[in-house]
Amino acid sequence: MNGDRPRPRPGYATEFADEYDRWFGKRRTSGTTIEALAALAGEGPVLELGVGTGRISLPLRERGIDVHGVDGSEAMVRRLHAKLGGDRMPVTVGDFADVPVTGDFTLVFLAGGTFFELPDQSSQLRCFANVAEHLAPGGLFVFDSHVPEALAAATGPEIVMEGDNHLVLCYRRLDPSAQRYRSHYVIHEDGGTRHLRVEFRYAGCGELDLMADRAGLRLKERWGDWAGAPFTRDSAHHVSVYERP
Template sequence: MRPAEQSPRPGYTTEFAEEYDRWFGKPRTTGATVTALAALAGDGPVLELGIGTGRIALPLRERGLPVYGVDSSAKMVRQLRAKPLGSEIPVTEGDFADVPVTGRFTLIYLAGGTFGELRDQESQSRCFVRAAGHLETGGVFVLDGHVPEALAAATGPDIVSEGDGHLVLCYRRLDPAVQHYRSHYVIHEDGRTRHLRVDFRYAGCGELDLMAQRAGLRLKERWGDWSGAPFTRDSASHVSVYERP
């Protein structure tokens, strides 16, 4: 069993579950993500690792794709189940690094930086290997993430969400010695302020490509974001699409 401090998706799965969609479900980003994934999926079936509240999975299901999920948080999955069509998506509770499902898929994906929640190289590499084993020939494994150099250059907090009566700020602090960064979320709502810390492991594109190669996958495409913008020297994030030959 993995030590408790290494379990994926710490803290915010309980703190954020009821507010996750309101704070993080930006319609433009969600729409672009769903459109890109639907184009890659063919007729499916599709598997989301870290399915959470179903922000991405449910719109894919609405497009007629058979969607499955894995998540370690029962509270996040309860939010999924409470939504229309949420009960129609089979979800396996467990560590998504292990991809604890049966069957093969045309598309396996992680979105919203979820891959970084696997906080050591071994678990990230294992996720690649296990995902590759569940892909159809020609199927794709897709993930997004920050470009480490852009993370290191960023200054000041980002506004995650704001509205009448609430403000959510995020500040990231890097530890290059262990390729970790900690996201500090400051949440002010209803006159109350909370501070939540969430840890991630970042990996550069070269390291990800090597993990993919060792898992028997090859890089098919890399974009600067989910809209399909080119990946360039100025890109702050990436979407990497790996194919099983």
């Protein structure tokens, strides 16, 4: 798993939408995520919050899984709908904290650290509660994130993508007093450099479990990555699987 992958909101969504898959759609990472979600999907239907360009949901649909999506960026949704088969995928444009859809789902998920794009505890609690309202009995709510302690200990920039004519770097700046961090993306390509910023509000596993409990969900499993590695004291990321009893 590669930690947070920005799902652009209005203001910088158009710029990210055209490049998102090339920069962040790493085949091995996406493939592992898709395999895990396919195993969790059950009979469906399935809902992805922050569906973005559909890099996860469209391959799931190719497997015959009935996947729906929610995203706050019209530019990202246009990109999704322009892909092969994307025009047949139902997507609602709106705030995913509100889960603005109808019906029940066997699986609701987010990938790439997207849950922490919700700007505060209130919106994160609202997301948990609204997801619970849309889960079938025994349904699952699944997402990945950084372990905050590991995020705080990280030093130096991360190379997101590099090639002969381009380089994408990510540097994260934490503000523990507000449980927030900012990801700075520096993109050097074709002789020019761009600087994009994405804001996140993080929470530790204990706080997330309390949010789930308030929504009537319980922790079923927690992995160290999408491949199902054990979650240990050395894990830098986690995948949390919550269940509606």
